[in-house]
Amino acid sequence: MYVKFNPSVLLPLGLLVSSTLSSPAFPQQQPLVPGNDLSAAIRIHSKKPPVDAESLAATIKTKNLLARAKDLYTIAHISEHEYGHPTRVIGSLGHLGTVKYVQQVLGSLGGYYSVSEQIFPAVSGNIYESRLVLGHHTVPASPMSLTPPTKNKEPVFAKLAAVANDGCSETDFGDDVKGAIALIKRGNCSFSKKSENAGKAGAVAAVVYNNEPGSVSGTLGTPLEHHVATFGIAAQFVEPILEELKAGKEVDGSAYIDSEVKIIKTKNVIAQTVLGDQDNCVMLGGHSDSVEEGPGVNDDGSGSITVLEVAVQLAKFSVNNCARFAWWSGEEEGLLGSTYYAENLSAEENKKIRLFMDYDMLASVNFAYQIYNATDAEGDPKGSEELRNFYIEGYKNLGVNYTFIPFDGRSDYVGFIEAGIPAGGIATGAEGIKTPEEVEMFGGRAGEWYDPCYHQLCDDLTNLNETAWNVNARLVAKSVGKYAESFEGFPKRTLETDEVRAERIGNERKKWKYRGRKLVM
Ligand SMILES: *[C@@H]1O[C@H](CO)[C@@H](O)[C@H](O)[C@H]1NC(C)=O
Ligand SMILES: *[C@@H]1O[C@H](CO)[C@@H](O)[C@H](O)[C@H]1NC(C)=O
Ligand SMILES: *[C@@H]1O[C@H](CO)[C@@H](O)[C@H](O)[C@H]1NC(C)=O
Ligand SMILES: *[C@@H]1O[C@H](CO)[C@@H](O)[C@H](O)[C@H]1NC(C)=O
Ligand SMILES: *[C@@H]1O[C@H](CO)[C@@H](O)[C@H](O)[C@H]1NC(C)=O
Ligand SMILES: [Zn+2]
Numbered sequence: 367m368y369v370k371f372n373p374s375v376l377l378p379l380g381l382l383v384s385s386t387l388s389s390p391a392f393p394q395q396q397p398l399v400p401g402n403d404l405s406a407a408i409r410i411h412s413k414k415p416p417v418d419a420e421s422l423a424a425t426i427k428t429k430n431l432l433a434r435a436k437d438l439y440t441i442a443h444i445s446e447h448e449y450g451h452p453t454r455v456i457g458s459l460g461h462l463g464t465v466k467y468v469q470q471v472l473g474s475l476g477g478y479y480s481v482s483e484q485i486f487p488a489v490s491g492n493i494y495e496s497r498l499v500l501g502h503h504t505v506p507a508s509p510m511s512l513t514p515p516t517k518n519k520e521p522v523f524a525k526l527a528a529v530a531n532d533g534c535s536e537t538d539f540g541d542d543v544k545g546a547i548a549l550i551k552r553g554n555c556s557f558s559k560k561s562e563n564a565g566k567a568g569a570v571a572a573v574v575y576n577n578e579p580g581s582v583s584g585t586l587g588t589p590l591e592h593h594v595a596t597f598g599i600a601a602q603f604v605e606p607i608l609e610e611l612k613a614g615k616e617v618d619g620s621a622y623i624d625s626e627v628k629i630i631k632t633k634n635v636i637a638q639t640v641l642g643d644q645d646n647c648v649m650l651g652g653h654s655d656s657v658e659e660g661p662g663v664n665d666d667g668s669g670s671i672t673v674l675e676v677a678v679q680l681a682k683f684s685v686n687n688c689a690r691f692a693w694w695s696g697e698e699e700g701l702l703g704s705t706y707y708a709e710n711l712s713a714e715e716n717k718k719i720r721l722f723m724d725y726d727m728l729a730s731v732n733f734a735y736q737i738y739n740a741t742d743a744e745g746d747p748k749g750s751e752e753l754r755n756f757y758i759e760g761y762k763n764l765g766v767n768y769t770f771i772p773f774d775g776r777s778d779y780v781g782f783i784e785a786g787i788p789a790g791g792i793a794t795g796a797e798g799i800k801t802p803e804e805v806e807m808f809g810g811r812a813g814e815w816y817d818p819c820y821h822q823l824c825d826d827l828t829n830l831n832e833t834a835w836n837v838n839a840r841l842v843a844k845s846v847g848k849y850a851e852s853f854e855g856f857p858k859r860t861l862e863t864d865e866v867r868a869e870r871i872g873n874e875r876k877k878w879k880y881r882g883r884k885l886v887m
């Protein structure tokens with residue numbers, strides 16, 4: 367059942383784009399329950415056959431997934447007016463349209479789900495211009511995302527000061543940092559911490575140089591009061607300067623960042639089955655937003671559509687455990703929606719989520735079948751490794767190869783892990799390079815990105831591999847079908863006290879290398 371997309375409900379008049387709006391002709395579903403009568407919905411839906419992994423997987427049709435991809439691509443075009451190209455970035459009409467679309471489809475399932483939205487403030491930044499001069503040379507430095515501008519959004523001229531150790535402690539910053547541009551080595555703590563320490567020490571700007579080969583493209587994450595204008599840069603541009611400073615010479619430079627950080631309101635959409643044990647939920651999600659650069663058909667159209675299509679198909683069944691679906695906003699700005707959601711759970715609500723499954727990018731053109739390597743050994747909450755093992759079995763049963771990828775913070779599982787909720791997921795790859803061995807395992811092209819259009823305008827309808835999408839959508843359906851049927855053998859949740867947490871990860875939080883697409887440390 368494919369609920370036909372009716373754009374006129376969605377789009378303001380005059381923004382209707384073209385005849386591509388008509389989706390393939392699928393029968394329109396009639397709402398089973400008029401209005402919002404919960405007990406009637408429960409009565410009607412509980413007569414449906416009980417779900418299991420295989421039955422739910424059997425409902426997955428590639429043509430349904432593709433029809434929805436077409437809908438999303440059409441919706442991305444509503445932003446053309448403002449952005450000059452299709453996009454579903456937060457704050458755009460394309461993103462609002464995506465959220466409406468999800469709500470519209472869920473709302474047409476006869477009260478099978480109770481659907482809610484969670485509005486939250488999202489920080490988004492723009493960098494208009496920047497320049498860094500060290501000694502006599504303009505150097506290739508990248509301003510960190512969400513950096514504040516330099517004073518008055520103008521260049522500042524100052525001497526350079528080397529910071530001791532790694533700049534993770536306030537005592538690493540000597541008196542010479544006051545009024546200077548601070549040079550700080552990458553590593554051990556977040557860019558945010560380094561920038562904050564530099565700001566507190568009175569630096570006019572901060573430069574984080576790499577502790578490994580290559581440039582540094584990072585984010586400060588959440589803006590903090592003491593952040594100063596901060597760049598990332600390859601070590602080779604800073605090393606000669608450090609030598610001169612060490613020899614007691616004075617070296618000047620200038621820093622310039624014209625940037626803006628703004629806060630907009632955006633929303634997550636959450637849908638929960640009215641059937642099933644409401645205290646024991648399997649939860650899954652994808653993100654509803656794209657980057658500004660493009661329409662995001664694979665990232666994360668493929669994941670968010672899969673989650674939606676599985677939600678639609680699940681409505682043909684009854685469930686023993688509740689299933690909760692999420693479409694996160696602000697993922698591309700640093701996992702904002704999922705983090706807000708997970709941080710905000712009361713202890714009682716937290717415990718109801720038995721596990722969270724992240725589905726972000728499931729149909730990359732040059733794909734690998736990737737499983738997040740969530741493990742007990744890494745201190746991930748108990749159940750994460752069991753979920754990882756479920757995906758291993760799942761790919762084996764589907765007759766395909768798989769690889770493990772680092773569980774290092776690149777998608778919406780972070781907030782859940784930090785809240786002590788077991789999590790994991792699968793993906794097909796972004797800007798990573800496919801190896802020759804992986805070509806033997808999956809086909810495709812070695813030496814190229816898994817998703818050659820990652821975060822670009824060409825992440826459009828041609829940027830999908832149908833084979834990979836079908837395999838992954840069936841595995842997603844199995845994951846929902848299995849846990850909606852039963853949690854037998856799956857670790858029970860215990861509320862995480864400080865002692866339990868300390869046992870799991872020590873007294874420190876797991877140190878994520880990323881928060882979303884950007885490095886944070
Ligand atoms: C890492 O930073 C902490 C302060 O946040 C500091 O105490 C520790 O010595 C640093 N570790 C290394 C290896 O530099
Ligand atoms: C939780 O949500 C409320 C309102 O919905 C908000 O005021 C609060 O800041 C949120 N807390 C966190 C930790 O995100
Ligand atoms: C997965 O994580 C475990 C535990 O940290 C580690 O021993 C193993 O090498 C990892 N596997 C891969 C392929 O990264
Ligand atoms: C799995 O990978 C091996 C190489 O490691 C390859 O020989 C085999 O054909 C692959 N199987 C499938 C189903 O692609
Ligand atoms: C998708 O991947 C499969 C397996 O590698 C390949 O046979 C097929 O041609 C690909 N399809 C597209 C549209 O690239
Ligand atoms: Zn994504």
